[in-house]
Every structure is written in structure tokens, then in C-alpha cells.
Amino acid sequence: GPLAPKTDSAEEAGTPPELAGVSAGAGEGSAVLLRRKRVLAELSPLERFRLRYLCVTDVCGQAWCELQVVYGFELPHVPKREEESPKVKAGASIHLARELEVHDVVSVSTQSREDRWALKILNMLSMLPILQAGGRVRELPVFGMLEGVFLVGVIDELHYSHKGELVLSELKTRGLRYLSGRAQERSHHFQVRLYKLLFDSMVRGLLERDAFVQSLNLRPEQPLGPGVMEHAQKLGLHVHTFGGVLELALMTLSYSELPAIDVLKIEYCHQGTSDAIGTREVSFDEAGVRAELRNHLSYWIGQREPRGVDIEEAWKCRSCSFEEHCEWRRERAENATASNQTKRFK
Ligand code: SF4
Structure with a gap:
């Protein structure tokens, strides 16, 4: 069969329709910025990533x-x-x-x-x-x-x-x-x-x-x-x-x-x-x-x-491309350090 094209679900990236007209141009004040932030937070990931x-x-x-x-x-x-x-x-x-x-x-x-x-x-x-x-x-x-x-x-x-x-x-x-x-x-x-x-x-x-x-x-x-x-x-x-x-x-x-x-x-x-x-x-x-x-x-x-991996599956993070960017992993490491310190105080 012919080569199937690569995924194009996000090919029309741009301003989601919900944000049209919510531009924060120079001098338009923080109200617009706030509105833009709120709209972004209200968008589902499908809408935010423009995935059909x-x-x-x-x-x-x-x-x-x-x-x-x-x-x-x-x-x-x-x-x-x-x-x-x-x-x-x-x-x-x-x-x-x-x-x-x-x-x-x-x-x-x-x-x-x-x-x-x-x-x-x-x-x-x-x-x-x-x-x-x-x-x-x-x-x-x-x-x-x-x-x-x-x-x-x-x-x-x-x-x-x-x-x-x-x-x-x-x-x-x-x-x-x-x-x-x-x-x-x-x-x-x-x-x-x-x-x-x-x-x-x-x-x-x-x-x-x-x-x-x-x-x-x-x-x-x-x-x-x-x-x-x-x-x-x-x-x-x-x-x-x-x-x-x-x-x-x-x-x-x-x-x-x-x-x-x-x-x-x-x-x-x-x-x-x-x-x-x-x-x-x-x-x-x-x-x-x-x-x-x-x-x-x-x-x-x-x-x-979204959820990251459970603590028992933390081994997966070692082969993950996003290891250094991952907030879930960082939080987990911080929690682990905090609980170790608490243990030491006991
Ligand atoms: Fe998932 Fe983060 Fe671990 Fe990667 S580093 S596997 S994104 S929890």
C-alpha cells in the first residue's frame, strides 16, 4: 500500500478558536492577559494542543x-x-x-x-x-x-x-x-x-x-x-x-x-x-x-x-527523554528528601 502520511492531528497549530479576539496587545492592560490565562486554563488538552x-x-x-x-x-x-x-x-x-x-x-x-x-x-x-x-x-x-x-x-x-x-x-x-x-x-x-x-x-x-x-x-x-x-x-x-x-x-x-x-x-x-x-x-x-x-x-x-509513574515504577524515568524536565519526578524526589529528614528528627 502507499506510505501512510505521518500524523497531522496538530498540523493546524495556531490560536485556538476560543482565544480568537483575546489578544493581549501592547497597552491593553492586565485584564486581557488575565482573561487569556483563564481561557487557556479552561481549555481541555485536546483543544490546547489543537488535536482533532x-x-x-x-x-x-x-x-x-x-x-x-x-x-x-x-x-x-x-x-x-x-x-x-x-x-x-x-x-x-x-x-x-x-x-x-x-x-x-x-x-x-x-x-x-x-x-x-x-x-x-x-x-x-x-x-x-x-x-x-x-x-x-x-x-x-x-x-x-x-x-x-x-x-x-x-x-x-x-x-x-x-x-x-x-x-x-x-x-x-x-x-x-x-x-x-x-x-x-x-x-x-x-x-x-x-x-x-x-x-x-x-x-x-x-x-x-x-x-x-x-x-x-x-x-x-x-x-x-x-x-x-x-x-x-x-x-x-x-x-x-x-x-x-x-x-x-x-x-x-x-x-x-x-x-x-x-x-x-x-x-x-x-x-x-x-x-x-x-x-x-x-x-x-x-x-x-x-x-x-x-x-x-x-x-x-x-x-x-496528567499523572506520572507510581513510585514502584520509578525505574521507567531512567529511560525517559523528559527526565530532566519532569515536575512529577522532581516533586517525588523532594518529597522523598523531606520524609528522610523527618525520619532523622524522630
Ligand atoms: Fe513519566 Fe516524568 Fe518519569 Fe518521564 S520522568 S517516565 S514523564 S514520571
């Missing part, structure tokens, strides 16, 4: 450390430790090699946000017939509204088992030759469970046109650029606007009769050699997954402050 949707990987990152995800948006200039390491690059090349096994990766030029979303949708559309014919697909885009927030993700692989079950398989590369620890596992399990919720609601025809267009603020009448138009034609699809692509996708999904995902699996493999280390099957309980999701989303919709 969340990536599944961000929400799962919260299961590791919520504050780390928040700092990723607040301090984008701080280099990410893991992303820069050769280990992660090795992981990315294993993913690409696997994708190339089942289909070609082509590059398509895009000219607008609508073009980029149309490409994601076309990508998904091109894989549905393969799945329907019992084939294997990799890097399948999934999206939809869950618990009031639009979520976007990419499923590593879907295939059918010998028993005919639809299996989701998520590939995780590891630097070490053993399976992940419990903390990492929690976040991986949540990730595949969210993919199942998204995929299942798509094939049940629950993806709604208005939710899509309004959450992402896309113009249905926007004509497709030449690159995306040509790509659609190669797929045998005659569409001219973004809205046309979306309508086609919604119709195809509701008539597809594809099954829901039966089995969730995580496959761990070694980064250096790409040898398999082991596979874990993940259970699914919809009510539980939705409750966990609501808990994570309550931060994004402004119902609570």
Missing part, C-alpha cells in the same frame, strides 16, 4: 506514563531517546520488510489534508477485498469514534488461522532475547484491544460520515489532488473528491460482511536478528477496555490533571 484526534499509540503510551505522552506534545523540541536509537530503526526496518512481503509500498504525493485522509482511506479500501478473499494484509489503517474521541491507528497484520478465525497479529521488536515485562505488556495489550474495537466497529458499519468529517474538520467537496486521483484510478476506483472516497469506504464497509477479529496476538521478535522470541495471546473484554479508555481520555477532555 488521538493516535492509538499515544493513548497506549499513557498506560506506560501519561505525563511522558503529555510532555511529547508540550516539549516537542526535546529529542526522543528511543526514537533515535539504532534499535528502534532496526524495528522499523523489520516492519517494512514484513509489509513488503505482502504488498508493494508506493509513494503518493498529497496536496491537502483531505488528500492525506483520502489516501489513508484508499489504503484501507484496497485491503478489504484481500481480507474478504481470505488473504493476509499488513499495515491496515483503522479509525473511528470511541468514547467521544476520534482515534486513529494502524494494525500490523490480519490473517485467518487454519480454523478460519480472523487473527490480529502485532509485531513487537525487542533488544533482548526475552518477552516484555509486565509494565510494557499492559500497554501492548491495551493497544491490540483498541485496534479490535476500532476494526470491529468499522466492519459493523458503525463509522459515521459526520463524525469523520466534523471531528477532523475536513471538506467533503475538496477535489482530490492529481497524485491521489491517479492512485485511486489504479485501484479501479472512480472518485473525484474527498467526500466521494469517504462515501465509497462507508458503503464498502457496511456491505463487506467481514467478521469481527476473533484472536489477538502479540509476536515478539529480536531486533538484531529478527528471530522470533515468542507469541502471546491477549484476552478481550469490551467493557473493561472501554473503561480503561475512558480513564485515559478523561485527561484529554480536561477532567483531570
Whole structure:
């Protein structure tokens, strides 16, 4: 499939609509500044960071450390430790090699946000017939509204088992030759469970046109650029606007009769050699997954402050890019010193 564009959820950064007209120009006095501060405090993190949707990987990152995800948006200039390491690059090349096994990766030029979303949708559309014919697909885009927030993700692989079950398989590369620890596992399990919720609601025809267009603020009448138009034609699809692509996708999904995902699996493999280390099957309980999701989303919709890691998981901070900036960590260190001093006085 064509290369999916990078996340553009925050691409329209600028003054949030709620702040329009609340400019604090020279000589306008402190009342305006105060009002501006108050408005900022009242904005939810989704509004403050100008996010129209969340990536599944961000929400799962919260299961590791919520504050780390928040700092990723607040301090984008701080280099990410893991992303820069050769280990992660090795992981990315294993993913690409696997994708190339089942289909070609082509590059398509895009000219607008609508073009980029149309490409994601076309990508998904091109894989549905393969799945329907019992084939294997990799890097399948999934999206939809869950618990009031639009979520976007990419499923590593879907295939059918010998028993005919639809299996989701998520590939995780590891630097070490053993399976992940419990903390990492929690976040991986949540990730595949969210993919199942998204995929299942798509094939049940629950993806709604208005939710899509309004959450992402896309113009249905926007004509497709030449690159995306040509790509659609190669797929045998005659569409001219973004809205046309979306309508086609919604119709195809509701008539597809594809099954829901039966089995969730995580496959761990070694980064250096790409040898398999082991596979874990993940259970699914919809009510539980939705409750966990609501808990994570309550931060994004402004119902609570973000949380850092618990004291028992302070080891996570040692590999965190924001270690030196983190207030949570600093406060915890100060509290620890204060309680040590109290002990000494006793
Ligand atoms: Fe989270 Fe620790 Fe990083 Fe702070 S330093 S963001 S608490 S992992």
C-alpha cells in the first residue's frame, strides 16, 4: 500500500478558536492577559494542543506514563531517546520488510489534508477485498469514534488461522532475547484491544460520515489532488473528491460482511536478528477496555490533571527523554528528601 502520511492531528497549530479576539496587545492592560490565562486554563488538552484526534499509540503510551505522552506534545523540541536509537530503526526496518512481503509500498504525493485522509482511506479500501478473499494484509489503517474521541491507528497484520478465525497479529521488536515485562505488556495489550474495537466497529458499519468529517474538520467537496486521483484510478476506483472516497469506504464497509477479529496476538521478535522470541495471546473484554479508555481520555477532555509513574515504577524515568524536565519526578524526589529528614528528627 502507499506510505501512510505521518500524523497531522496538530498540523493546524495556531490560536485556538476560543482565544480568537483575546489578544493581549501592547497597552491593553492586565485584564486581557488575565482573561487569556483563564481561557487557556479552561481549555481541555485536546483543544490546547489543537488535536482533532488521538493516535492509538499515544493513548497506549499513557498506560506506560501519561505525563511522558503529555510532555511529547508540550516539549516537542526535546529529542526522543528511543526514537533515535539504532534499535528502534532496526524495528522499523523489520516492519517494512514484513509489509513488503505482502504488498508493494508506493509513494503518493498529497496536496491537502483531505488528500492525506483520502489516501489513508484508499489504503484501507484496497485491503478489504484481500481480507474478504481470505488473504493476509499488513499495515491496515483503522479509525473511528470511541468514547467521544476520534482515534486513529494502524494494525500490523490480519490473517485467518487454519480454523478460519480472523487473527490480529502485532509485531513487537525487542533488544533482548526475552518477552516484555509486565509494565510494557499492559500497554501492548491495551493497544491490540483498541485496534479490535476500532476494526470491529468499522466492519459493523458503525463509522459515521459526520463524525469523520466534523471531528477532523475536513471538506467533503475538496477535489482530490492529481497524485491521489491517479492512485485511486489504479485501484479501479472512480472518485473525484474527498467526500466521494469517504462515501465509497462507508458503503464498502457496511456491505463487506467481514467478521469481527476473533484472536489477538502479540509476536515478539529480536531486533538484531529478527528471530522470533515468542507469541502471546491477549484476552478481550469490551467493557473493561472501554473503561480503561475512558480513564485515559478523561485527561484529554480536561477532567483531570496528567499523572506520572507510581513510585514502584520509578525505574521507567531512567529511560525517559523528559527526565530532566519532569515536575512529577522532581516533586517525588523532594518529597522523598523531606520524609528522610523527618525520619532523622524522630
Ligand atoms: Fe513519566 Fe518519569 Fe518521564 Fe516524568 S520522568 S514523564 S514520571 S517516565
